[in-house]
Amino acid sequence: MRRRIIFLLAVFAIAGRVFGQDAAPTATPRRGWLGRLLHPFSSEPIPKYKNPRLRGLTLDLQITPQTVKLSEVRQLAIKVSVTNLSKRPVALDFPTNQRIEIDLRNAAEDILTKWSDNHAIIERPGTLLINPQERVEYNETIATRDLTPNKVFVAEVFFPAYPELRIQQKFLAVP
DSSP states (O other), rough: OHHHHHHHHHHHHHHHHHHHOOOOSSSSHHHHHHHHHOOOTTTOOOOOOOGGGGGEEEEEEEEEEEEEEEETOOOEEEEEEEEEEEOOOOOOEEESOOOEEEEEEEEOOOOOOOEEGGOOOOOOOOEEEOOOOOOEEEEEEEETTOOTTEEEEEEEEEEEETTEEEEEEEEEEOO
């Protein structure tokens, strides 16, 4: 009985590897059917960028609080994480000391507040190197003075030097 179980497990493992591989490798790793069965709730695939230097980078945006009480909150906390999921380091070059830009937009996509309006930007070039499986976080705040209650707004974060690195999230403002 044990031999049959071991034999069946070996057959499933070999079949999973044979049927789970593609003929040509792609930028986004594809999982085989066995991988999908064992990990059905795994994360989304790595985004594909036109710029080959950005391949393997993913962005994550967290807004605190998710529902903004305008009577209590004057600053909105924004946390952006850039993670390198590739197997090689990614170098990002910046012409100024500004790495990110945060825009608060209304439902009509009009910009209400820009993060850079309240910060000094200096012409100081710099390079950011993100090693494989490492993450860089930016914790910033932006004023909520232009928000109105009972409406949905969008916080958009992007890298001015790399417009493809862009993420946005909706949130609700209440009185």
